[in-house]
Amino acid sequence: MIVNFYKYQGAGNDFVMLDNRNGEFDSISINTISFLCDRRFGIGADGLITVSNSQDKDFDMVYYNADGSQSFCGNGSRCAVRFAQHLGMLTDSECDFNSTDGPHSAKISDDNISIDLYVKGTIKKYSEKEFFIDTGSPHHIVLSKTLENTDVKTEGSAIRYSEKYAPSGSNVNFISLINDSELSIRTYERGVEDETLACGTGITAAALTGFKLGIKPPVKINAKGGTLFVTFKHDPDTDNFSDIWLTGPAEKVFEGKIEI
Numbered sequence: 001m002i003v004n005f006y007k008y009q010g011a012g013n014d015f016v017m018l019d020n021r022n023g024e025f026d027s028i029s030i031n032t033i034s035f036l037c038d039r040r041f042g043i044g045a046d047g048l049i050t051v052s053n054s055q056d057k058d059f060d061m062v063y064y065n066a067d068g069s070q071s072f073c074g075n076g077s078r079c080a081v082r083f084a085q086h087l088g089m090l091t092d093s094e095c096d097f098n099s100t101d102g103p104h105s106a107k108i109s110d111d112n113i114s115i116d117l118y119v120k121g122t123i124k125k126y127s128e129k130e131f132f133i134d135t136g137s138p139h140h141i142v143l144s145k146t147l148e149n150t151d152v153k154t155e156g157s158a159i160r161y162s163e164k165y166a167p168s169g170s171n172v173n174f175i176s177l178i179n180d181s182e183l184s185i186r187t188y189e190r191g192v193e194d195e196t197l198a199c200g201t202g203i204t205a206a207a208l209t210g211f212k213l214g215i216k217p218p219v220k221i222n223a224k225g226g227t228l229f230v231t232f233k234h235d236p237d238t239d240n241f242s243d244i245w246l247t248g249p250a251e252k253v254f255e256g257k258i259e260i
């Protein structure tokens with residue numbers, strides 16, 4: 001079967017997009033997802049997203065990592081909003097959509113897409129330099145003074161597969177604080193099993209963890225593939241974060257046909 005595909009990227013986190021408005025990719029197989037995301041034998045991407053009609057929102061999306069596993073994806077969601085706009089599913093500069101972890105809202109401009117995210121639970125502090133937070137996907141955070149020289153694949157993989165996170169694993173982010181509103185980040189992504197150029201839920205997790213270390217919103221975050229911004233509110237009485245928004249670029253790279 002020959003299918004149309006679209007390739008999008010958000011700060012270098014790249015995705016194959018499939019128009020699923022007729023439901024043809026409802027039961028897409030893990031093998032097909034892995035093939036389409038393969039950088040040598042397929043199109044190549046960190047993940048794959050299907051965009052479908054929704055009963056109660058502007059669209060529904062499902063995110064799959066390159067290995068076919070599912071989670072919530074911040075950059076993928078931002079790209080899915082841009083794709084829904086391309087498909088003519090959006091009529092406004094704001095929209096609502098359903099993703100793997102529930103409903104989200106988005107704000108659209110020519111340069112950027114912003115989405116809101118939700119935290120599950122609170123930040124867990126393992127030590128002065130290691131933390132965990134779930135921003136729709138699970139994220140381990142390591143404070144690093146040697147970010148450029150960090151072997152993200154080896155060190156990230158060791159934490160991702162550690163007993164602490166078995167059996168489902170965690171994404172792993174290495175961060176360096178630059179000043180009181182800026183940090184740099186490198187991320188090992190579960191399901192891609194490698195470093196990616198940016199990870200939206202990881203960037204959000206880093207901004208919120210950074211707040212605990214003295215960083216104030218809006219937080220500017222430098223990833224390898226680009227710069228994103230995170231804003232949020234924090235309630236000192238409950239220690240809860242709310243009104244969390246991730247903002248950055250999301251654009252179509254190319255489109256084509258492929259046999260699956």
Ligand SMILES: N[C@@H](CCC[C@H](N)C(=O)O)C(=O)O
Pocket residue numbers: 013065070071072073074075076137138171189190191192198199200201202
């Ligand atoms: N790239 C994503 C995160 C995708 C999910 C993650 N790999 C997981 O399995 O938890 C993002 O931009 O948030």
